[in-house]
Amino acid sequence: xxxxxxxxxxxxTKIDTAQTKKLQKxxxxxxxxxxxxxxxxxxxxxxxxxxxxxxxxxxxxxDWCMAQGAEVKRHARPxxxxxxxxxxGPKPTRALRPVMILGHLDTVWPMGTLRQMPxxxxxxxxxxxxxxxxxxxxxxxxxxxxxxxLTRPVVLLLTSDEEVGSRASRALIEKIAARCAAVYVLxxxxxxxxxxxxxxxxEYQVTVTGVASHSGVDFEKGHSAVLELxxxxxxxxxxxxxxxxxTVNAGVVRGGTxxxxxxxEASAEIDVRITRMAQAAMLDKKFRALRTEDKHCSIKLGGGxxxxxxxxxxxxxxxxxxxQKFAAxxxxxxxxxxxxxxxxxxxxxxxxxxxxxxxxxxxxxxxAQHEQVEKKHLPQRIALIAAMLQE
Numbered sequence: 001x002x003x004x005x006x007x008x009x010x011x012x013t014k015i016d017t018a019q020t021k022k023l024q025k026x027x028x029x030x031x032x033x034x035x036x037x038x039x040x041x042x043x044x045x046x047x048x049x050x051x052x053x054x055x056x057x058x059x060x061x062x063d064w065c066m067a068q069g070a071e072v073k074r075h076a077r078p079x080x081x082x083x084x085x086x087x088x089g090p091k092p093t094r095a096l097r098p099v100m101i102l103g104h105l106d107t108v109w110p111m112g113t114l115r116q117m118p119x120x121x122x123x124x125x126x127x128x129x130x131x132x133x134x135x136x137x138x139x140x141x142x143x144x145x146x147x148x149x150l151t152r153p154v155v156l157l158l159t160s161d162e163e164v165g166s167r168a169s170r171a172l173i174e175k176i177a178a179r180c181a182a183v184y185v186l187x188x189x190x191x192x193x194x195x196x197x198x199x200x201x202x203e204y205q206v207t208v209t210g211v212a213s214h215s216g217v218d219f220e221k222g223h224s225a226v227l228e229l230x231x232x233x234x235x236x237x238x239x240x241x242x243x244x245x246x247t248v249n250a251g252v253v254r255g256g257t258x259x260x261x262x263x264x265e266a267s268a269e270i271d272v273r274i275t276r277m278a279q280a281a282m283l284d285k286k287f288r289a290l291r292t293e294d295k296h297c298s299i300k301l302g303g304g305x306x307x308x309x310x311x312x313x314x315x316x317x318x319x320x321x322x323x324q325k326f327a328a329x330x331x332x333x334x335x336x337x338x339x340x341x342x343x344x345x346x347x348x349x350x351x352x353x354x355x356x357x358x359x360x361x362x363x364x365x366x367x368a369q370h371e372q373v374e375k376k377h378l379p380q381r382i383a384l385i386a387a388m389l390q391e
Contacts, residue, residue: 016329017329017330020326020329020330020383020387021329021330021331023147023148023383023386023387024330024379024380024383025379026147027143027147027378027379027382027383027386028379030143031375031378031379034139034143034378034382035121035126035375035378037064037139037142038126038131038135038136038139038373039119039121039126039128040060041057041060041061041135041138041139042119042128042129042130042131042135043114043119043128044056044057044060045107045109045111045112045113045114045129046081046105046106046107046130047106047107047108047109047110047111048080048106048107048108048160048161048162048163048164049079049080049106049161049164050081050111051077051078051079051080051081051082051160052081053081053111054080054081054082054105054106054160055081055082057105058074058081058082058084058105058158058160061084061105061138061142061158062074062084062086064142065084065086065088065142065156068088068142068145068146069088070086070087070088070156071086071087072084072085072086072087073085073086075172077160077161077168077169079168080106080160080161080164080168080169081105081106081160081161082160083157083158083159083160083168083169083172084105084156084157084158085155085156085157085172085176086155086156086157086158087153087154087155087156088145088150088153088154088155088156089145089150089151089152089153089154090150090151090152090153091153092153092179096152096153097152097153097179097180097181098152098153098154098155098179098180098181099152099153099154099155099180099181099182099183099184099388099389100154100155100156100157100176100177100180100182100183100184100348101141101144101145101154101155101156101157101183101184101186101385102157102159102173102177102183102184102185102186102344102345102348103134103137103138103141103156103157103158103159103185103186103187103360104134104158104159104160104161104162104163104344105135105138105158105159105160106159106160106161106162106163106164107129107130107133107135107163108130108133108163108367109129109130113129114128114129117129117369119131121375124374124375124376125363125372125373125374125375126372126373126375127370127371127372127373128371129371130371131361131363131371131372131373132188132361132363132364132365132366132371132372132373133187133188133366133367133371134186134187134188134360134361136360136361136363136373136378137186137187137188137359137360137361138158138186140186140360140361140378140381140382140385141156141186141385142156143382143386144382144383144385144386144389145386145389147382147383147386148386148390150389150390151390152181152389152390154389155176155180157172157173157176159172159173159344162343162344165306165307166307166344166347167306169344170344170347173344173347173348174347174348174350174351177347177348177351177353178351178353180348180353181354182315182319182353182354182355182356183345183348183349183353183354183355183356184355184356184359184385184388184389185343185344185345185348185355185356185357185358185359185360186359186360186385187343187345187357187358187359187360188358188360188361188362188363188366189358189359189360189361189362189381190337190339190358191335191337191362192333192334192335192362192377193334193335193336193337193358194320194323194334194335194336194337194356194357194358194359195310195336195337195338195339195345195356195357195358196312196316196317196320196336196337196338196356196357197275197309197310197311197312197316197338197339198309198310198338198339198340198341198342198343198345198346198349198357199245199273199274199275199309199338199339199340199341199342200273200274200275200277200279200280200305200307200308200309200310200342200346201271201272201273201305201306201307201341201342201346202271202272202273202274202280202283202303202304202305202306202307203269203270203271203272203303203304203306204236204269204270204272204287204301204302204303204304205267205268205269205270205301205302205303206229206232206233206236206267206268206270206287206290206299206300206301207265207266207267207299207300207301207302208225208226208228208229208232208255208265208266208267208292208297208298208299208300209225209264209265209297209298209299209300210222210223210224210225210226210228210262210263210264210265210266210294210296210297211223211262211264211296211297212261212262212263212264213261213262214260214261214262215259215260215261215262216260219262222262223262223294223296223297224262224263224294224297225255225256225263225264225265225266225297226255226256226263226266227263227294228266228292228293228294228297228299229253229255229266229267229268231292231293232268232290232292232299233250233253233268233270235290236248236250236270236286236287236290237250239272239283239286239287244275244276244279245273245274245275246272246273246274246275246279246283247271247272247273247340248270248271248272248283249270249271249272250268250269250270251269251270251271252268252269253266253267253268253269254266254267254268255267272305273340274305274309275309275311276309276311277308277309277311277350280304280305280308283305284304284305287301287304288301307342307346307347307350308346308347308349308350309346309349309350310342310343310345310346310349310350310355310357311349312338313349313354315353315354315355316349316354316355316356318354319354319355319356319388320336320356322388323356323384323388326384326387326388327384330380330383330384332380332384334384337358339358343357345357356388359381359384359385359388360381361373361374361377361378361381362374362377362381
């Protein structure tokens with residue numbers, strides 16, 4: 001474990017600019033070690049749903065945590081991979097509640113991606129599958145934790161199914177977060193900004209069953225599921241309300257068997273995004289009220305909102321203002337942003353815990369072939385997390 005000492009900050013403590021810059025320099029001196037660790041983690045492919053692959057990444061990060069003196073617990077999730085819970089610093093008390101650092105080890109990239117998209121580095125950036133979303137964030141967390149003696153408990157929670165909805169992780173995330181004073185989510189930054197709000201996310205599955213017939217011989221005997229589904233999709237498009245931040249998108253549509261057969265079945269996967277939790281009930285009511293026009297066709301509905309919105313609450317704003325002050329002491333201008341995408345921070349914010357998101361790497365191309373991280377921002381962003389861990 002490497003140690004870097006700096007003045008302990010509190011909410012009302014005058015920020016020591018010289019000390020914050022000294023911290024940046026100490027972290028910058030470890031740039032090569034930081035990038036080497038990022039490379040090691042990126043080269044352990046860990047696609048969502050591959051429990052064995054994800055557990056190899058968990059093994060590595062577990063070793064790193066234990067080398068830094070953490071108390072580690074692994075929560076088995078056989079279908080998706082283990083969840084890593086690592087505690088650092090003093091023991092929690094009623095007066096000294098922990099801070100959670102939240103992240104994930106699964107990626108959207110299938111096994112074998114490294115052959116076509118290997119980890120690489122140039123003067124300004126590092127590249128590779130999952131480097132931005134969010135393996136660099138995991139390394140940043142450990143560097144920030146190790147940067148100075150902790151004055152409060154810190155729990156690092158790394159999940160294994162964030163990219164596919166966090167169904168196996170949500171309950172544990174919420175259970176541990178409920179004990180915490182704040183949650184810092186090390187998902188990628190939005191540009192250079194931290195994220196103070198995110199939309200809630202949901203998905204509905206709409207399935208229509210009709211009556212098949214030959215489209216040439218018995219056209220009038222058929223009742224098309226495709227036609228009825230098309231009408232329903234048009235209705236759901238009308239649920240959008242851009243002024244209120246509500247979007248509804250039929251992203252996947254399937255139906256029919258052949259062009260000369262009246263379709264007996266058709267289905268759609270419909271993405272919904274909301275800005276306020278109250279909108280979830282309103283949308284759900286509209287989806288549940290959908291009916292086919294053709295009485296010979298029937299509809300089946302599944303799904304709903306699975307991530308509550310991360311709303312811009314006073315607690316989150318207070319965390320952001322604090323981060324702004326530390327950033328200013330480091331010579332950085334820090335802005336806040338909102339995004340339509342969801343993260344596990346939606347869950348912690350949804351249970352009322354002050355949550356600040358987008359505290360991870362700066363880069364572009366998450367989920368894309370050009371996924372990359374800008375190296376120059378690493379020392380500054382790690383130092384900022386380290387400052388935010390103090391109370």
